[in-house]
Amino acid sequence: MGAPLSSQDIGRLRQAALLGLARASLSVPASLQPLVAAASPAREGVLTVLAFAGQQQRFQRLTLQQAAQELPDAARHLHADARPIMPEPARRALLRLANGVEKSSADAVLSAAARRVVGAGFRLHPFDLPRLIGHIKADARCLGLAERAYLSLAEHSTTADAPGLLQAEITPANWTTFPKGHRAAFLREQRRRQPAEARKLLEDVFKSEPAAVRGDLLAALEVGLSSDDLTWLESLGADRAESVRTIAAGLIASVPGTPAFTTRLAEAARCFARSSVGGILSRIGLAGSAAVFKPPSAATGADRFAVLTKLFDGLSVAEVATAAGLTRNDVIAALPSDEEAVHAAFANRAVRDGDNATMMDLASARLASVEARFWPVHTMAWLADNLTEPVSVEFAKTWLNSASLQSAQQRFEQADTPASLKDDGTLVWTAALLPAAMLPTFISMLAPLPPAATRAARDFADLVLALETPPTQPR
Amino acid sequence: MSLTKDKIEQLAPDQASLGAALKLMKPASWPTLAQDPGAALLWGECQGSGATPYRVIVSPDDVGYKCTCPSRKFPCKHVLAVMWMHCDKPERFEQGPSPDWVQDWLSRRRPKGAPRPRTDTKADIADALRTGASIAAALDEAVEEKPLDPKAAARAEAQRQRLREEREASVLAGLDDLDRWISDQLNLGLAGFAQRAAQSAKTLSTRLVDAKAQGLAGRVEALAADIYRAPEQMRGDLAFERLAALSLISSAYRNQERLPPPLKADVRRVTSWSVRREELLADSEAPRLAGDWIVAATRSEIQPDKLRRLETWLLHATPRDAAPAVALLIDFVPVSGGPASSPFIAGETLAGEVVFYPSATPLRGQLATRSPARANVDWPAFPEGLQSALAAYEAALARQPWLDYWPLGARGLTVERLSANQLALADAGGRLLPLERAQTDVLTPMLGLKPFSALFTWDGWAASLLAADTPIGRWHEG
Numbered sequence: 001m002g003a004p005l006s007s008q009d010i011g012r013l014r015q016a017a018l019l020g021l022a023r024a025s026l027s028v029p030a031s032l033q034p035l036v037a038a039a040s041p042a043r044e045g046v047l048t049v050l051a052f053a054g055q056q057q058r059f060q061r062l063t064l065q066q067a068a069q070e071l072p073d074a075a076r077h078l079h080a081d082a083r084p085i086m087p088e089p090a091r092r093a094l095l096r097l098a099n100g101v102e103k104s105s106a107d108a109v110l111s112a113a114a115r116r117v118v119g120a121g122f123r124l125h126p127f128d129l130p131r132l133i134g135h136i137k138a139d140a141r142c143l144g145l146a147e148r149a150y151l152s153l154a155e156h157s158t159t160a161d162a163p164g165l166l167q168a169e170i171t172p173a174n175w176t177t178f179p180k181g182h183r184a185a186f187l188r189e190q191r192r193r194q195p196a197e198a199r200k201l202l203e204d205v206f207k208s209e210p211a212a213v214r215g216d217l218l219a220a221l222e223v224g225l226s227s228d229d230l231t232w233l234e235s236l237g238a239d240r241a242e243s244v245r246t247i248a249a250g251l252i253a254s255v256p257g258t259p260a261f262t263t264r265l266a267e268a269a270r271c272f273a274r275s276s277v278g279g280i281l282s283r284i285g286l287a288g289s290a291a292v293f294k295p296p297s298a299a300t301g302a303d304r305f306a307v308l309t310k311l312f313d314g315l316s317v318a319e320v321a322t323a324a325g326l327t328r329n330d331v332i333a334a335l336p337s338d339e340e341a342v343h344a345a346f347a348n349r350a351v352r353d354g355d356n357a358t359m360m361d362l363a364s365a366r367l368a369s370v371e372a373r374f375w376p377v378h379t380m381a382w383l384a385d386n387l388t389e390p391v392s393v394e395f396a397k398t399w400l401n402s403a404s405l406q407s408a409q410q411r412f413e414q415a416d417t418p419a420s421l422k423d424d425g426t427l428v429w430t431a432a433l434l435p436a437a438m439l440p441t442f443i444s445m446l447a448p449l450p451p452a453a454t455r456a457a458r459d460f461a462d463l464v465l466a467l468e469t470p471p472t473q474p475r
Numbered sequence: 476m477s478l479t480k481d482k483i484e485q486l487a488p489d490q491a492s493l494g495a496a497l498k499l500m501k502p503a504s505w506p507t508l509a510q511d512p513g514a515a516l517l518w519g520e521c522q523g524s525g526a527t528p529y530r531v532i533v534s535p536d537d538v539g540y541k542c543t544c545p546s547r548k549f550p551c552k553h554v555l556a557v558m559w560m561h562c563d564k565p566e567r568f569e570q571g572p573s574p575d576w577v578q579d580w581l582s583r584r585r586p587k588g589a590p591r592p593r594t595d596t597k598a599d600i601a602d603a604l605r606t607g608a609s610i611a612a613a614l615d616e617a618v619e620e621k622p623l624d625p626k627a628a629a630r631a632e633a634q635r636q637r638l639r640e641e642r643e644a645s646v647l648a649g650l651d652d653l654d655r656w657i658s659d660q661l662n663l664g665l666a667g668f669a670q671r672a673a674q675s676a677k678t679l680s681t682r683l684v685d686a687k688a689q690g691l692a693g694r695v696e697a698l699a700a701d702i703y704r705a706p707e708q709m710r711g712d713l714a715f716e717r718l719a720a721l722s723l724i725s726s727a728y729r730n731q732e733r734l735p736p737p738l739k740a741d742v743r744r745v746t747s748w749s750v751r752r753e754e755l756l757a758d759s760e761a762p763r764l765a766g767d768w769i770v771a772a773t774r775s776e777i778q779p780d781k782l783r784r785l786e787t788w789l790l791h792a793t794p795r796d797a798a799p800a801v802a803l804l805i806d807f808v809p810v811s812g813g814p815a816s817s818p819f820i821a822g823e824t825l826a827g828e829v830v831f832y833p834s835a836t837p838l839r840g841q842l843a844t845r846s847p848a849r850a851n852v853d854w855p856a857f858p859e860g861l862q863s864a865l866a867a868y869e870a871a872l873a874r875q876p877w878l879d880y881w882p883l884g885a886r887g888l889t890v891e892r893l894s895a896n897q898l899a900l901a902d903a904g905g906r907l908l909p910l911e912r913a914q915t916d917v918l919t920p921m922l923g924l925k926p927f928s929a930l931f932t933w934d935g936w937a938a939s940l941l942a943a944d945t946p947i948g949r950w951h952e953g
Contacts, residue, residue: 020664054719
């Protein structure tokens with residue numbers, strides 16, 4: 001049977017319906033006139049015409065008269081990443097973690113998880129990127145070619161905005177095509193290995209960059225800073241942007257070997273001195289000459305934090321220890337756990353140098369403090385964010401036996417309200433930090449605890465263990 | 476094993492729960508009933524009133540339990556029934572390794588001996604106050620349920636007939652309101668329909684609910700939201716087609732005696748009349764399909780009537796012809812009951828028989844039997860390209876003119892970009908079907924993938940991807 005209405009009929013009926021039959025009268029096509037004439041009440045005739053026209057329109061509108069856009073470059077690169085996609089069991093664990101982790105710490109935890117995936121040589125499954133990218137996109141360490149390509153696709157950025165996003169890796173030849181954050185991270189990495197070459201890379205493009213980019217890239221020179229950098233840094237005293245001049249001046253003050261630096265280091269070293277303890281312990285030979293921390297006299301009252309920050313800024317534990325004639329461990333042991341400014345300065349320097357051992361030593365000292373027994377989360381999160389590999393087995397053993405962790409376990413065992421059943425981060429950050437070999441021990445410690453508190457930690461542990469397990473059948 | 480009838484009586488929250496559990500002890504209610512080799516864990520799947528079975532797990536040693544039903548009683552009748560059956564008829568429990576969903580519960584539950592949160596205190600007090608729910612009493616009550624005498628049965632039947640007639644008259648009056656409303660909209664013009672749709676449709680929907688035409692009421696109420704979701708330039712056309720479909724339903728209902736039986740069943744169901752699960756399973760004429768199924772997608776949507784609609788899309792692994800065999804299981808749960816989701820996990824497989832509601836285009840069904848699927852369930856072979864899929868849609872639309880959407884399968888598809896916010900399914904012949912804008916984000920990673928096989932719904936306006944078998948693995952909605 002042929003269609004009862006022609007395209008023109010449908011067009012006219014549709015037009016009348018859109019305008020309103022009160023204004024545009026309905027012209028009934030000849031093929032439907034007998035039906036309409038027989039209809040009672042009269043409105044049934046109109047409805048019959050509507051039903052016919054609407055239904056026939058549904059059949060006529062089956063294909064799309066529109067061309068697709070050309071496939072974006074980013075889409076090609078999304079699937080051209082040479083890294084294998086993460087194994088399916090690890091993928092399931094990661095998605096469980098994404099669904100179960102506390103919202104307040106989701107970005108940090110999922111970035112740490114993504115770094116474990118990347119560190120194991122895998123990439124995230126492309127189908128999971130819509131779920132995860134919002135959490136990890138701020139952390140360049142999580143973003144390989146596929147993740148950057150997806151970001152480019154999802155945020156509709158064009159290759160003109162940041163063509164480097166679609167490069168397989170950032171190199172000295174293409175680093176200027178990457179976004180600012182990636183470039184700064186690259187420069188820091190280069191500085192750790194070849195400081196002079198890295199500075200040269202920056203020098204070559206410096207003048208052509210806008211002030212904000214110049215400032216951020218210049219700050220990356222703090223890694224591997226030496227007297228070789230002085231000449232160029234001093235030339236930046238004439239930069240047109242005040243922010244750049246300020247950063248350059250700060251760097252000059254931190255160059256080892258300069259008089260300003262040497263004076264500051266000596267003053268910092270004087271804060272750590274061996275003190276011979278008097279009294280009965282000394283008389284019976286039990287008192288050692290432990291190092292103690294004694295801040296300079298100017299560091300008092302409200303200015304204490306600012307003075308110590310300025311004094312210790314950019315100094316490493318090793319530099320201070322050498323200048324004070326102490327060992328690294330002496331300095332860390334002498335530093336009171338509540339001396340935030342000095343801790344922060346040492347920690348920042350250790351992060352800058354990628355010095356995992358000092359980071360762990362500083363964290364150990366803080367985690368052993370009385371305060372940390374009730375609130376170790378910040379230290380754990382900091383470690384997880386900055387270490388370039390899991391903690392050492394020794395650190396892991398110490399932490400698993402620590403009073404802090406036992407105190408957290410007791411809290412969860414006694415938890416009796418939904419709020420207290422939530423992991424404050426202690427457990428999930430523990431899972432994030434531990435080496436795979438220590439995870440089975442940790443999982444067995446979680447067994448007696450309420451599932452609500454341990455879910456994210458277990459999922460993180462499952463993820464790490466699944467990444468370690470070789471896939472049974474590669475796709 | 477420490478489960479005894481005494482213990483079950485102590486656990487039962489009330490006498491009614493034991494009575495309800497007793498009624499569940501028919502083998503037909505339990506497509507799956509099993510235990511691990513040491514009987515340390517019992518589990519079963521009970522077919523309740525919903526389209527999907529409730530999953531029950533019991534740990535007899537420490538009387539731990541879990542059931543996916545929405546009951547507020549703890550333990551619910553399903554848990555009590557499993558415990559009771561294990562006491563009375565342990566031979567009904569097959570032995571085997573526990574499935575993933577049991578393992579998952581086991582890995583996440585509070586271990587034996589661990590202290591319970593103090594929040595249970597009230598429950599403990601309630602336990603202490605319980606006054607002897609009794610299995611004996613439940614059995615007595617069951618025996619006392621005598622059949623009605625013939626006269627009473629006839630009176631009840633007459634009453635039911637009178638109510639049916641009243642309801643038919645009420646629905647017809649509702650259809651008069653609907654026709655009048657559509658005429659009014661046509662007179663006012665559909666160009667401005669989007670602006671007045673929400674209020675106007677809400678008023679009519681309320682009247683249709685009063686007229687006991689709930690199915691139509693739901694369609695009318697959804698109209699405004701659907702039109703708002705469409706791009707502005709398409710809203711007039713969409714309103715034109717949707718009102719045409721409503722008019723068609725109204726006309727078909729009035730003339731239902733002239734329709735073929737499946738289409739008559741469709742128009743009655745879409746208007747007002749539902750078919751109970753028991754009726755459907757007992758209907759020997761209802762189409763059935765057994766075999767291995769892939770849970771292609773799960774969806775959850777809150778309806779305007781404060782019910783959560785849980786959809787489970789099952790894809791038959793070996794369709795009998797080129798078109799995909801798909802079953803849609805739908806459950807409704809009250810939003811007030813808290814978060815709920817399909818008991819199935821998208822991507823899992825199962826074996827079973829689906830009974831479809833009689834229809835010119837059978838799709839919605841009930842899972843009649845259920846068992847574990849074969850180890851490896853392959854993705855079915857779909858026809859190449861979109862042409863035959865669109866032909867299948869056209870054929871379905873011809874069979875059921877007010878069809879909302881229809882599942883289609885095709886291979887050799889790619890995802891292409893139509894605009895910054897819209898993707899499309901494309902085939903090698905250059906045919907394009909726009910994808911739902913709501914799926915743009917989740918489907919963006921499919922851009923640039925080599926051709927794949929996909930199952931999707933198509934409503935004539937937009938495709939909605941349910942599942943895909945791609946070179947980098949399967950994608951499932953849900």
